[in-house]
Amino acid sequence: MMACVDSAELQKKAEKFLPRLFRDYVAGGAHEERTLQANRDEFRKWTIKPRCLRDVSSVSTTTQWLGYDCSxxxxxxxxxxxxxxxxxxxxxxxxxxxxxxIPFCVSTFSIASLEEICRVPGADVLAQIYVFRDRDITRDMMERARKCGVRTLIFTVDTPVTPLRPRDERNGFRRLSKPSLAQLASFAAAWRWGAGMARHGMPQLRNLSAYGMGHSLLEQAKNAASQIDPGLTWRDLEWFRAQWSGQLLVKGIMHADDASRCVAAGADAVIVSNHGGRQLDPAPATLAVLPEIVQSAGQDCSVVIDSGIRRGGDVVTSLAQGASLTASGRPWAWAVAAGGESGVREMISLLRREIYDVFALSGHNSVESLRLAGVDVLKRQK
Ligand SMILES: Cc1cc2nc3c(=O)[nH]c(=O)nc-3n(C[C@H](O)[C@H](O)[C@H](O)COP(=O)(O)O)c2cc1C
Known part of the structure; x- marks a missing residue:
């Protein structure tokens, strides 16, 4: 049981359990990993001003976002x-x-298929889609999402190429089709992880199994990565919009001009994201560009932020700067490794508890009250 949502502690527990290939895959960033670091450093520059005598006997952290009821x-x-x-x-x-x-976004590269995840009772699922060179696959993924009752697709646009990620390079991830001797040794060392996997046979990217990407997971990873289309343009966003009548989020927006083009193309929301420091390095921290993107997105397009969100204070800092919602990646991946379903529940409930604490101690009793107060809530450290 953790005392608070300490992602360093989660990471440590997860890394004890995982083989090197997956430890590094989750933790790593691109090139020098400056963006990965910058995401956290930027949040640390902001503090939240305590306010007093404001009756916080009833505080709610809930919010309604694009029709999703979030706790x-x-x-x-x-x-x-x-x-x-x-x-x-x-x-x-x-x-x-x-x-x-809490809404759950299913990756294109999900081991469980979208269909399996949508059968989870009560799941509020958004489906993330990489546009593949073979547009028939992309069309089919959209159709599958529609059949599953998914209301929202996420079109990720910040991955025209996969940059060198030194930790993955060292391990041969997405390069090798078969495990190397070093990988086999690291799988053997992570015996608890290996025993769980072995009980159910060789894992596969079941979300993509209909598209003939290969037999082994490593082969599928390599082939699927090479399917991501580097030739995408704004016309492809228009194409995507025309194919999908549900809600559309564009993920990976880091420039105000790109945000306004997304609004013009009919996006319902943009996600300010640098992919957790895994793509362009050095890119700005997401929090550093959030205000200009909120301004350019305007009233009709909500703004979500991810990359480096770890604590309740990070969520509140983002809301005060105009984000409607936040998202986090690595903490839940580590929580699954560290403790399975209950590990993720604990991570979610501790983050929610920290948000509650920050609301109450800064004198706010709801998301709405905090967003109305805006940057007045914050003080930037020199
Ligand atoms: C291991 C890993 C795998 C990811 N896979 C995807 C993916 O398949 N699709 C996608 O749009 N983003 C992917 N992302 C990016 C996350 O959705 C999110 O933008 C990022 O993790 C946020 O940063 P954080 O990890 O600091 O919270 C991945 C991130 C990590 C760490």
Whole structure:
């Protein structure tokens, strides 16, 4: 049991359980990992002013966002291969999110299929889609989402190429089709992880199994990554919008001009994200560009922020700067590895509790009250 939502502690527990390939895959960033670091550093520059004598006997962290009832203003961001954190990991996280009333984003690279995740009782699912070179696959993924009753798709736009990620390079992730000797040794060392996996046979990217990406997981990872289309343009966003009549989020927006183009193309929300420091390095921290994107998105398009959200204070800092919702990736992946479904429930409930604490101690009793107060809530450290 953790005392608070300490992601360093979660990471430590997760890393004891995982083989090196997946430890590094989750923790790592691109190139020098400056963006990965900058995301956290930027949150640390902000403090929240305490306010007193404001009757906080009744505080609610709930919010309604694009028709989703959230018990707190965050969701679980799409994390590919999360089912490799532990056998059945992505289903465990989806169940935890459903029980805690938090939306869950299913990655294109999900081990469990979208259909399996949508069968989780009470799950509020958003489906993240990479536009593949083969548009028939993309069309089919949209159709599957529609049939599953998914209301919202996330079009991720910040991955035209996968940059060098030194930790993955060292391990050969997405390069090798078969495990190397070093990988086999690290799998053997993570014997508890391996025993769970072995009980259910070789894991597969079941979300993509209909599209002939190969037999082994490593082969599928390599082939699926090479399917992501580097030639995408704004016309593809228009194409995507025309194919999908539900709600549409564009993920990976870091520039005010790109945000206004998303609004013009009919996006319902943009996600300010640098992919948790896994894509362009050095890119600005997401919090540093949030205000200009909120301004450019205007009233009709809500803004979500991810990358580096770890604590209740980070969520409140984001809301005060105009975000409607926040999302977090690595913390839930580590929580699955560290403790399965109950680990993710604990992570969610502790983050929600921290948000509650920060609301009450800054004199706010709701998301609305905090958003109305805006930057007045904050003080930037010199
Ligand atoms: C291991 C890992 C896998 C990810 N896979 C995807 C993915 O398949 N699709 C996607 O849009 N984003 C993916 N992301 C990015 C997350 O959705 C999110 O933007 C990022 O994790 C936020 O940063 P944080 O980890 O600091 O919270 C992934 C992130 C991680 C750490």
């Amino acid at each position: 707190a203003p965050f969701m679980l961001a799409p994390v590919g291969f999360a089912g490799m954190m532990r056998q059945g990991g992505d289903l465990m996280a989806a169940r935890a999110a459903a029980k805690e009333k």
